[in-house]
Amino acid sequence: MCRSSSVSSRAEPRGRLLLRGRSSDPRRSVAVGTPGVRPGPRRPDRGDLLLKREVVEFRDAVEPLVPVVQEFAGSREGWHKEALPCFRDVADHMQRTNTEVHSLDELLNSALDAHLARVGTWQNDDMRRISSWAAILATPTLIAGVYGMNFTHMPELGWVYGYPLAVTVMVVAAGLLYRAFRRNNWL
Structure with a gap:
């Protein structure tokens, strides 16, 4: 019996520590603001920058593991046939995690770029x-x-x-x- 599903459910709360008090879906908390109201220039708060740093660290930890785990997912001589589905399951979980981490990293990059563009617009208005x-x-x-x-x-x-x-x-x-x-x- 493959235990990766139970490992995945136990590892999920640790993955949520990455968000530290934010909503369960960080994509929803990126676009915050009231339509039609021009807020003053706001620096990305320390939490935003720490979240970006944690995502980069997590990406750097997960990315090198993907090819290693995928090697185990292929069939090998001398290995039990029952273990192969478990390795494939772990490889799928690792690939999915890697994809989500990359999408979160790109989302945070886009949010920071949008913030910088807004700051540039505010500076032009002030000038x-x-x-x-x-x-x-x-x-x-x-x-x-x-x-x-x-x-x-x-x-x-x-x-x-x-x-x-x-x-x-x-x-x-x-x-x-x-x-x-x-x-x-x-x-």
């Missing part, structure tokens, strides 16, 4: 906002800088409405830039 505000503040600074050079032959300096006109131009230019950036979703 657009910073650039927009810099442009809005640079326009009045430019106008004030020209008027601050103290030229004597500027027609607006002797005019009664020269100062209010310069301030109005600054406010209107900044307002138009704000409106344009807001319309293009930069702010």
